Amino acid sequence: MTRYLVRRVLQAVVVILIVTVIVFVLLHALPGGPARGVLGQQATPEQIAAFNAAQGLDQPIWVQYWHYLGRLFSGDLGTSYTLNAQVSDLLAARLPKTLVLTLASTLLALVIAIPLGIRQAARRNGAFDYAATALAIIVYSTPVFFLGLLLIMAFAQGIPLFPAQAPQGDSLGDILGEPRGLVLPVVTGALATIAAFSRYMRSATLDNLAEDYVRTARAKGTGERAVLLRHVTRNSLVPVITMLGYFVPVMFGGSLVVESMFNYPGIGFLFWNAAQTSDFPVLLGVVLVIAIATVVGSLLADVAQALVDPRVRSVAL
Amino acid sequence: MTNHRADEPAGTPDEDTTPTPPPVLRYRSFSVTFSTEHGDVQAVRDLNLDLYPGEVLALVGESGSGKTVTSLAALGLLPASARVTGSVELNGRNVMELRGEQLRRLRGDEVSMVFQEPMTALNPLMRVGRQIAEVLTNHTRLAKDAAAARAVELLGQVDIPEPARRAGQFPHELSGGQRQRVMIAMALACDPDVIVADEPTTALDVTVQAGVLELLRDLRREHGVAILMVTHNMGVVADIADRVAVMYRGDLVETGPARTVLLDPAHEYTRSLLGAVPVLPRLEVTAPSSRGAEPTADADTRVDGDSGAGGDTRIGTDADVGADAGVGTGAAAPALELAQVVVEFGAKGRRFTAVDEVSLRIDAGEFVGLVGESGSGKSTIGRCALGLVRPSAGTVRLFGADPASFRGRTARAARRRLGVILQDPAASLDPRMSVGDSIAEPMVVHRTHRRRQRAARVAQLLESVHLPATTASRYPHELSGGQRQRVSLARALALDPELLIADEPTSALDVSVQASVLAVLAELQERYSFGCLFISHDLAVVDSLTDRIAVMHGGRIVEHGPTRRVLTKPQAEYTHRLLTAAPVPDPVEQHDRRQAWLAAHRTSAA
Numbered sequence: 001m002t003r004y005l006v007r008r009v010l011q012a013v014v015v016i017l018i019v020t021v022i023v024f025v026l027l028h029a030l031p032g033g034p035a036r037g038v039l040g041q042q043a044t045p046e047q048i049a050a051f052n053a054a055q056g057l058d059q060p061i062w063v064q065y066w067h068y069l070g071r072l073f074s075g076d077l078g079t080s081y082t083l084n085a086q087v088s089d090l091l092a093a094r095l096p097k098t099l100v101l102t103l104a105s106t107l108l109a110l111v112i113a114i115p116l117g118i119r120q121a122a123r124r125n126g127a128f129d130y131a132a133t134a135l136a137i138i139v140y141s142t143p144v145f146f147l148g149l150l151l152i153m154a155f156a157q158g159i160p161l162f163p164a165q166a167p168q169g170d171s172l173g174d175i176l177g178e179p180r181g182l183v184l185p186v187v188t189g190a191l192a193t194i195a196a197f198s199r200y201m202r203s204a205t206l207d208n209l210a211e212d213y214v215r216t217a218r219a220k221g222t223g224e225r226a227v228l229l230r231h232v233t234r235n236s237l238v239p240v241i242t243m244l245g246y247f248v249p250v251m252f253g254g255s256l257v258v259e260s261m262f263n264y265p266g267i268g269f270l271f272w273n274a275a276q277t278s279d280f281p282v283l284l285g286v287v288l289v290i291a292i293a294t295v296v297g298s299l300l301a302d303v304a305q306a307l308v309d310p311r312v313r314s315v316a317l
Numbered sequence: 318m319t320n321h322r323a324d325e326p327a328g329t330p331d332e333d334t335t336p337t338p339p340p341v342l343r344y345r346s347f348s349v350t351f352s353t354e355h356g357d358v359q360a361v362r363d364l365n366l367d368l369y370p371g372e373v374l375a376l377v378g379e380s381g382s383g384k385t386v387t388s389l390a391a392l393g394l395l396p397a398s399a400r401v402t403g404s405v406e407l408n409g410r411n412v413m414e415l416r417g418e419q420l421r422r423l424r425g426d427e428v429s430m431v432f433q434e435p436m437t438a439l440n441p442l443m444r445v446g447r448q449i450a451e452v453l454t455n456h457t458r459l460a461k462d463a464a465a466a467r468a469v470e471l472l473g474q475v476d477i478p479e480p481a482r483r484a485g486q487f488p489h490e491l492s493g494g495q496r497q498r499v500m501i502a503m504a505l506a507c508d509p510d511v512i513v514a515d516e517p518t519t520a521l522d523v524t525v526q527a528g529v530l531e532l533l534r535d536l537r538r539e540h541g542v543a544i545l546m547v548t549h550n551m552g553v554v555a556d557i558a559d560r561v562a563v564m565y566r567g568d569l570v571e572t573g574p575a576r577t578v579l580l581d582p583a584h585e586y587t588r589s590l591l592g593a594v595p596v597l598p599r600l601e602v603t604a605p606s607s608r609g610a611e612p613t614a615d616a617d618t619r620v621d622g623d624s625g626a627g628g629d630t631r632i633g634t635d636a637d638v639g640a641d642a643g644v645g646t647g648a649a650a651p652a653l654e655l656a657q658v659v660v661e662f663g664a665k666g667r668r669f670t671a672v673d674e675v676s677l678r679i680d681a682g683e684f685v686g687l688v689g690e691s692g693s694g695k696s697t698i699g700r701c702a703l704g705l706v707r708p709s710a711g712t713v714r715l716f717g718a719d720p721a722s723f724r725g726r727t728a729r730a731a732r733r734r735l736g737v738i739l740q741d742p743a744a745s746l747d748p749r750m751s752v753g754d755s756i757a758e759p760m761v762v763h764r765t766h767r768r769r770q771r772a773a774r775v776a777q778l779l780e781s782v783h784l785p786a787t788t789a790s791r792y793p794h795e796l797s798g799g800q801r802q803r804v805s806l807a808r809a810l811a812l813d814p815e816l817l818i819a820d821e822p823t824s825a826l827d828v829s830v831q832a833s834v835l836a837v838l839a840e841l842q843e844r845y846s847f848g849c850l851f852i853s854h855d856l857a858v859v860d861s862l863t864d865r866i867a868v869m870h871g872g873r874i875v876e877h878g879p880t881r882r883v884l885t886k887p888q889a890e891y892t893h894r895l896l897t898a899a900p901v902p903d904p905v906e907q908h909d910r911r912q913a914w915l916a917a918h919r920t921s922a923a
Contacts, residue, residue: 211437212432212434212437212438213437213438213439213440213441215394215432215438216430216432216438216439216440216500216503217440217451218394218424219392219394219424219425219429219430219432220424220425220429220451220452220455220503221421221422221423221424221425221426221452221455221456222421222425222451222455223418223421223455230451231440231443234442235440235441235442238442308442309441309442310441310442310487310489310490311441311487311489314487314489314490
């Protein structure tokens with residue numbers, strides 16, 4: 001198990017290094033290079049040359065990459081000239097807030113989606129299954145911002161239960177101190193995930209219900225409820241866990257919309273604003289963070305899978 | 318043909334001499350219909366059958382006979398789409414009328430089941446001890462830890478060594494035979510009146526099968542449980558059954574005492590079924606010989622000794638085979654020659670030797686059988702011959718060159734001379750390619766025939782495997798297993814190969830289908846005189862086809878010689894064990910074989 005873990009972590013490190021190369025190349029592929037990005041369209045060639053010399057941008061590209069890596073390791077992701085702040089500081093302030101939002105909506109989504117999928121599979125092709133399937137397809141095919149608008153209209157304006165804007169504030173405490181404000185963003189973020197994961201869970205459960213071991217369990221005199229809960233659920237979670245690992249970038253995509261919609265001061269909102277002002281250091285800093293989160297997500301999924309499935313464990317040993 | 322019943326338990330209701338107890342399981346006018354897209358299919362038609370306490374009733378038939386549906390009905394496990402008429406009475410209650418909780422109480426308690434595939438029949442994520450304990454907690458008031466302790470006891474009862482440790486393991490950590498013993502322990506847990514066993518030994522190796530059958534026999538004797546044994550294997554029937562019921566396409570065509578049905582079948586279908594079973598020649602040695610290589614063995618193995626030259630043994634059990642790499646005799650070059658081949662798998666530290674110093678030679682036009690159980694290394698040898706596996710040591714020569722080093726044009730040329738046929742015809746044919754395209758593919762790849770010629774050749778090949786030429790436009794899923802395997806055969810022969818490598822080509826087929834495929838193979842060999850490496854676990858199948866066989870065990874060839882000699886007078890202890898473990902459909906001979914197996918088993922256990 002530890003050997004497996006070490007191997008997987010090493011693989012993850014390699015992937016992240018490749019991502020840094022891509023990000024680095026993108027930084028340099030900016031029209032006119034970073035100098036133009038910083039100095040603006042009006043800069044003269046002399047100004048650009050001076051900037052390049054000052055920033056070491058006239059050195060061979062692999063030297064620059066080496067320096068870039070070195071800066072990364074010391075936590076220096078560059079400077080946002082539009083916000084006049086270190087990118088690393090911006091990320092450090094925003095990342096926890098986004099994590100809170102995505103974790104909360106993912107947890108909410110799983111708590112609903114897993115039992116829903118199991119129930120649909122257990123009573124497949126019944127009225128409940130058809131209704132849930134139809135609803136899931138509608139929700140899944142509706143853009144997140146539209147879902148959010150509907151929720152705001154219904155629960156912030158129609159029946160004013162929750163505020164239409166997410167809690168503001170610099171610290172995480174400010175945000176957690178106002179849980180009512182979190183409800184609509186979290187629910188909006190969760191809806192699409194519920195739709196997707198109830199589908200995965202339903203089909204994984206259906207696959208497992210057709211397995212021989214289920215027939216064995218019934219032949220032993222195990223009741224249907226115990227067959228589902230004791231035997232099928234755990235087996236069905238195995239593929240769902242893998243999906244969850246790959247779902248990290250999708251969740252970020254969701255938080256991008258949700259955050260900008262509810263004015264939530266997270267990483268997605270930061271990205272949104274940076275995109276509008278062509279703030280490339282911030283954009284690429286966020287890309288790097290998301291890439292790392294994705295790699296870590298699938299790593300965690302693999303570990304979780306090994307914990308659930310002894311066969312994976314023994315192969316991994 | 319009238320005695321030899323010495324060890325049958327008393328009270329089996331063959332003849333109505335003693336007053337028989339009422340049957341525990343009774344099918345009356347039992348019919349099952351499934352609705353499909355192509356209309357209704359009647360799986361079982363008006364079946365009347367009784368199972369008496371303490372007897373072993375074998376339910377025999379080929380795929381599609383309705384035997385599995387019949388057996389599942391005893392536990393009320395038919396799929397919801399099944400429409401049932403008639404009744405299945407268990408201890409006087411009609412199982413077909415039970416619902417929900419009533420059915421649950423019955424299953425695993427009064428009647429339990431052992432399934433065919435012990436790997437998939439167990440929950441992969443649950444420790445086996447817990448899976449056994451679950452039966453107990455389902456039906457008794459036993460506390461969790463008491464149930465766990467009882468599960469360990471049960472594992473001991475089904476002869477699993479170190480039961481306490483095994484109970485804490487997951488199914489994938491056990492061998493196939495042990496998994497099936499776990500299933501049996503589960504079936505036994507609540508002391509049921511009836512155990513339904515659906516092909517319980519089909520997925521197992523013969524030597525493992527013999528052990529599992531012995532266990533079932535013991536259970537019947539000690540617990541008096543009645544066993545409804547679904548099987549297609551007439552040898553298994555002869556080994557264990559008191560009575561036999563033969564099903565054919567949903568109809569019960571014959572019932573009777575095992576001896577009568579097997580030795581003097583009344584129904585046409587039973588006769589043809591028995592006729593299709595490849596039969597092993599009678600063993601001439603009944604006790605295991607002390608050692609494999611006696612002096613007589615050497616003389617006997619070298620049957621082809623008329624070629625004189627001592628170095629040219631065609632049989633490669635001994636180290637001297639390495640010497641004939643130069644092919645000193647004037648004989649034609651062998652089609653395939655392996656010398657001292659070693660194949661190892663796995664990374665450092667966890668090396669596994671799949672093939673250990675194997676030498677084997679197949680001459681042009683010669684049929685050689687390679688026999689062994691799962692994990693013996695026989696398929697790896699086939700893969701070496703194909704150049705798919707590179708040996709760690711030793712040499713492989715295919716038509717005089719090393720197949721693993723073939724590149725580009727040489728590889729193409731060598732592959733043209735080679736045909737391959739694999740076990741599962743459904744998996745080895747491209748489902749999206751028409752039969753004609755599949756057969757023509759080698760001709761396309763090797764650019765041997767023009768488009769027109771290809772169509773003619775495909776028709777000719779189909780005809781030679783006894784399929785109508787119209788089959789060419791059909792797709793694999795429209796064909797039966799036997800037809801598909803004939804298509805594989807036609808494809809393998811498309812380029813007139815000099816050597817055919819056949820890896821278990823008939824083991825996925827019903828016996829009667831197997832017989833027809835083997836007949837076609839023999840006929841084609843006669844006509845085209847290709848050589849063949851025939852890999853199989855089934856000694857009887859090999860017997861009907863090959864001139865020479867090599868028996869593999871644990872990566873080594875333990876015995877090698879003319880087929881008849883090896884099968885009737887085995888010299889290696891393992892071959893003997895394998896032969897005695899393989900059940901034959903003659904109950905009288907099977908009784909002798911079982912005794913020989915038991916004797917050998919005890920010796921090896923001691």
